Amino acid sequence: MANVSQPRSDGVATGDQSLLKRINSAALLRLVKTGSGLSRADLAKRSGLTKSTVSLLVQELIDDGWIREAEVPVSGAIGRRPTPLEMDNSRLALLGAEIGVDYLNVVACDLQGRVLAEQLQPYAPGELPATLAALSAMLAQQDKALAQQGRRLLGVGVGIPGTVDAAGRRIGVVPNLGWAGQEIAAPLAALLAEAGVRAAPVKVLNEANAAALSEYVFGEGEGIHPDSLIYLSLGIGVGGGIVLGDRLHLGHDGSAGEVGHTILQLDGPPCRCGSRGCAEAFVSQRAVSLDLTGATAPILPIAELVAKVTAGEPAAVAATERAGRYLGMLMQNICNALDPAVIVLGGPMGQLGAPYLATARASFQALQGRYAFHSTEVRLCRFGLNACAVGAAGAVLHDALLA
Template identity: 40%
Template sequence: MKTTGDQQLVKRINRSVLLRLLRIQPGLSRAQLAQESGLTKSTVSLLVRELIDEAWITESDTVNAKGAGRPSTPLQIDGRTRALVGVEVAVDVLRVACVSLAGKILWSTEEPRQGMEPVEVCQQIACLVARAHELLLSWGLQLTGLGVGLPGAFDETTGKVHFASNLGWWNVDFLPLFTAALKQVKLPPMPVYVQNEADTAALSEYEFVEGTPSDSLIFVTCDVGVGAGIVLNDRLFTGQYGGAGEIGHGILQINGPLCSCGRRGCAETFFGARTLDKLTDPSSGGNYLGVVLANLWTTFDPSVLIVGGPSCAKYPGLITRAQETLKAYSAGARMPAPPVRPARYGLLASAVGAAALVLHRQLRPMQAPTGYATNPGAPVSEDTL
């Protein structure tokens, strides 16, 4: 006999299946959703009605009239009522983006980080989110959830930042501080998700893509720190404690330059922003970036490599040099390397991806840990997926 909890989980899974199908194939009818999902027509009809009532999806004004049967109504994700907010905590600045469910940027802002201490950073983020929330309300939009990208290893199971060396943070209980700051600015309870900023950047390319996304991609972000967001088999690969993708602290030279993490010879010391700014030819750092891309290629065999971040915006030749280096390794191995391209959202990649993190977690109820509400101890709203 199934319990109520079991039934609610099955319902959430079925709802997420329909939403994911419509994100990949906008315009499917109820009958087509039933065929694609394997659910019964009655179940699909009931769930579609709920999703329409909750402004997750909408019916198209046009109808499909094929054959002698009853005309069908195309369905699509509703981008008119719900919105997401994403925040990137960079080393020197904070970036915030309001994003539609389809990945359209509705509003964004950037401001210098005003303090170094975790409490100060949390309070500044909370004020920015409150500002974004007020704008969304004025536009008649409902804030569905909040995502945050941090430059360090974040452990979802504990809500702790294990290390963010460029912020000077080690073993910071980030989630309690952040939820307390959100409560102080009187934001309503909502799901809150946190992840490494390179991971969120990867989701900007994975969740907000037309058609079926690649089954694997890697996003390399180049700033003061260097990191990689890795998507494999439809989920983020974050490692045991959230440290996967910390490629900036992979060793490129034994006993090389001293890194902010305390080790020597890390990749960050060869093409991190502080190093690039000192070079006569900053694009030469792309040679080392190309080596890292080659290592990521041979380790994960991704469909595509994406490179972004402030260093790429400041020094466009960085990506070009990295592509040339990767091409040389590819030729030597006589194997085709994956394509390398710049980030679609530019400097907002991590912030937009933090918004995408909300969808990524909510549309995968069997994979995702429970989201955090803005009020510590409060449950995540049941109308989320």
């Protein structure tokens, strides 16, 4: 057997072997995740690894609870049949959380993004330490329940309504909560350790980025990932998350995806960001509410807007359709700039239905001009109001799969 640290003269790296092992292990896991039913021999063939390497890594993945041997149907044929492997959704778990402006949401998920438990709790926004203490208590409770089910915790992801540095350690700006520049991952990890939560990495990211990962990591059809995905978070504000090349695109200063503050009209209506004519000032719940009441505060609750639109109140329908038309313009702009495989529409505004969504799709089509050959798929978010929390959990899994 070759000695791992032995110098070699053939131009092949013999550097960090444990890193290579992690990469190979993650590659096998991705193969099993996307092509359930593959045998060890299939994995060797597809990965280019030797059969003995695959056997070793597969055994470790089974021991760690990631995958399992599937039942093989009994057949009359002679000889040993290759054993198909599949993701094991029974022994590991992820915790995801969203720190909202006035609520905390925690979900426990399996490796397929299925929600095992969820806990939504209103809270009064205050200082960061108090918020983290409340969140930590919720997470500890969920972790205890997972332990009772015999599940091992892989990690904790948290989405926040603001920007985070690329390392996920420190808050950038949180317009509504004002925690600019504060450390978040380390204090939360310390609180979790105190609360007895089993050792786990803590991953913090922007809420729209998290929501983008909910759709990307837990895609339909056994994890078939699109090559690029843009998530639009449509609520009182408008945010965005961008997945390109199998990674969140975070940007040079960690603030990519702020498509809600791309400008749709020069000298347009004022936006709360201080600029004018931003997408948020046209397509958000705030914008529709303002159109109806003429006042920037209070913002009409989404349920009230939905009731008005459903009842066919002309002003409400017109304001919603206007917002939808601008949403189509925003989608068209995203499409011509980034040409993504998928645009996912999420957030409460989707509840307004056809006057918003069908109008947006029609406007998107009508505005394409000669670039109508885009095959971008537009779909609604499948995780509803859990999108951010589920995606934060997905971020932990995504990191593990990227090794």
